[in-house]
Every structure is written in structure tokens, then in C-alpha cells.
Amino acid sequence: MVELSELGTPVENTWCPGCGNFGLLMTFKNALVELGLEREEVAIVAGIGCHGKITDYVNVNALHTIHGRVLPTATGVKLANHGLTVIGFAGDGDAYNIGIGHLPHAARRNVDITYVVHDNLVYGLTTGQTSPTSKRGYVSKTTPRGSFEPGINPLVQALASDASFVARGFAGEPHHLRELFKQAISHEGFALVDVLQPCVTWNRVNTYQFYRERVYKLEEEGHDPGSFDEAYMRAREWGDRIPIGVLYREERPAYRKNFPALEKGPLARQSPEKVDVKRLLKEFK
Numbered sequence: 676m677v678e679l680s681e682l683g684t685p686v687e688n689t690w691c692p693g694c695g696n697f698g699l700l701m702t703f704k705n706a707l708v709e710l711g712l713e714r715e716e717v718a719i720v721a722g723i724g725c726h727g728k729i730t731d732y733v734n735v736n737a738l739h740t741i742h743g744r745v746l747p748t749a750t751g752v753k754l755a756n757h758g759l760t761v762i763g764f765a766g767d768g769d770a771y772n773i774g775i776g777h778l779p780h781a782a783r784r785n786v787d788i789t790y791v792v793h794d795n796l797v798y799g800l801t802t803g804q805t806s807p808t809s810k811r812g813y814v815s816k817t818t819p820r821g822s823f824e825p826g827i828n829p830l831v832q833a834l835a836s837d838a839s840f841v842a843r844g845f846a847g848e849p850h851h852l853r854e855l856f857k858q859a860i861s862h863e864g865f866a867l868v869d870v871l872q873p874c875v876t877w878n879r880v881n882t883y884q885f886y887r888e889r890v891y892k893l894e895e896e897g898h899d900p901g902s903f904d905e906a907y908m909r910a911r912e913w914g915d916r917i918p919i920g921v922l923y924r925e926e927r928p929a930y931r932k933n934f935p936a937l938e939k940g941p942l943a944r945q946s947p948e949k950v951d952v953k954r955l956l957k958e959f960k
């Protein structure tokens with residue numbers, strides 16, 4: 676079992692002081708420790724953005740992929756070696772703008788990965804442009820008169836895509852977020868955890884205080900995560916009250932269980948010498 680001290684790296688952390696990513700990072704490491712995982716059993720994949728630097732800060736197998744392609748990359752990692760616990764990290768721009776096309780497919784297939792979205796409602800790394808989750812009226816250098824587009828609702832998108840686990844956490848509630856991470860990572864299939872992650876440099880609207888005044892915990896209000904209708908209703912709630920917790924959970928087989936070749940064990944551990952390539956080439960000629 677990995678110790679917390681083994682998960683650190685010598686890389687200098689360049690996130691802005693106070694960034695919500697710090698809470699998310701520490702919480703994630705604690706979740707790995709509490710799940711009793713070994714370092715070599717875990718693979719993380721991240722996109723491009725401030726969030727993406729997380730691959731430098733956790734001492735596990737890590738792949739810093741390109742903007743918007745966390746899900747196909749993580750899917751490939753999982754299918755190549757389903758012995759790994761695979762967690763993808765994306766930004767809201769990464770996940771819900773350029774990468775949105777991958778969400779419904781990973782979700783409907785129930786690919787066995789956890790998808791953590793650092794949702795700061797802004798493009799952080801590129802210095803503060805309006806993002807797909809920015810709310811209507813949001814003022815930034817790309818929308819100086821306020822965004823006239825309604826923000827995308829990631830939880831509604833995930834539910835509509837048949838995701839089998841849909842949750843929202845808040846980086847300012849680390850104990851609560853740690854439990855969400857543990858549940859998502861233990862879930863068989865696709866698990867989205869959208870994390871409200873304050874960007875203290877560029878987003879002066881959705882601050883720690885903004886969320887502290889609004890978030891409430893679903894489990895304290897008798898929410899039933901087995902009810903799709905109830906989950907949908909809660910997913911649409913954003914105003915004076917913002918729900919955090921597990922919105923929806925459903926048990927169904929993970930994507931990899933459809934592949935007979937994977938029943939013999941992870942592909943990464945199968946010897947290519949045993950594959951009759953000539954017979955295969957003949958078959959597909």
C-alpha cells in the first residue's frame with residue numbers, strides 16, 4: 676500500500692497560491708492511500724491546461740496528453756492494461772469544449788475510468804478566457820460585455836449520455852471530495868467527478884466564498900442516487916443552492932468485459948509470441 680510521502684515528486688509546483696487545484700491534488704493523493712493502491716497500479720492521464728500539470732505532481736504512471744483528448748487516451752491505457760486503475764484529469768475547456776465529443780461515447784460504453792474535471796469555469800492556463808461552463812453574463816477578455824451564451828451543464832450532459840456514475844465535488848470541501856474520489860475510483864465503469872475548483876487569478880465570480888455560501892451535500896438531504904429523475908432534477912440546480920455529492924449511480928458491466936481477448940488478462944501482460952500473426956493476416960486479406 677502506498678504511503679502519502681511516496682506520492683510526492685521533486686517537481687516545483689507552479690500553480691498560483693490559493694488555487695483550488697492544491698486541495699484537489701492533496702485530496703486525490705489521500706484517496707489513493709485510503710484505497711490501499713500501489714503506485715504502479717495507478718495511471719493518470721491529463722490534458723493541457725493548469726489542471727494538466729497534475730501529472731508532474733503525483734508519483735504514479737502518468738501521461739500528459741493533448742488538449743481535449745484525455746478520454747480517448749485514458750480509454751486506450753485501460754484497454755491495453757486493464758490491470759491499471761486509470762484516472763483522467765481534464766479542465767472545463769478541455770473536457771467540455773474541444774473534448775466534449777468524447778464524453779458521450781466513454782459514458783455510454785461504460786469505460787472503466789474515472790474522469791475528474793477541474794471545473795474552474797474559465798480557461799486558466801491561457802489567461803482567463805470564457806469557458807464552456809462560464810455562466811451567462813461572465814465578463815472576460817473574450818466576452819468584455821458579458822457572455823451571452825448559457826454555460827454548458829456537465830452533469831446534465833453526463834446523465835444524458837448514460838454515465839453510470841455522476842458526481843460533483845468542491846475543492847474547498849476536501850474530506851467530502853476524498854470520499855467522492857474513492858467511490859468513483861471503486862466504481863465499475865465510467866465515473867465523472869466534476870470538481871468546483873476556484874481559479875483565484877482569473878475567475879473573480881466563482882470564488883471559495885461564492886461556493887461556501889451555496890453548496891449543500893446531497894447525502895444530507897436524503898437524495899437517492901439510484902433515481903435518474905431525481906439526479907436530473909438536482910443536476911439542473913445552480914443558483915442560491917448548488918448540490919455536491921453523488922447524483923447518480925448505476926451498476927452495469929464495464930466496457931472491457933465485451934472483449935474476449937481481455938479475459939485472458941491485460942494485453943500488456945500477454946505475450947505477442949503466442950499470437951499467430953500469419954493466420955490473422957490471412958483472415959483479413
Ligand SMILES: Cc1ncc(C[n+]2csc(CCOP(=O)(O)OP(=O)(O)O)c2C)c(N)n1
Nearest residue numbers: 723724725726742766767768769798799800
Ligand atoms: C488543440 C489545442 N487547442 C488549443 C490549445 C490552447 N489551450 C491550452 S490550455 C487551453 C484551455 C485551458 O482551459 P481549461 O481546459 O479549462 O484548463 P485550465 O487551464 O482552466 O485548468 C487552451 C485553449 C491547445 N493547447 N491545444
Ligand code: SF4
Nearest residue numbers: 691694725799874875
Ligand atoms: S491560473 Fe487559475 S487555475 Fe491556473 S494555477 Fe492560477 S489560480 Fe489555478
Ligand SMILES: [Mg+2]
Nearest residue numbers: 766767797799
Ligand atoms: Mg478551466
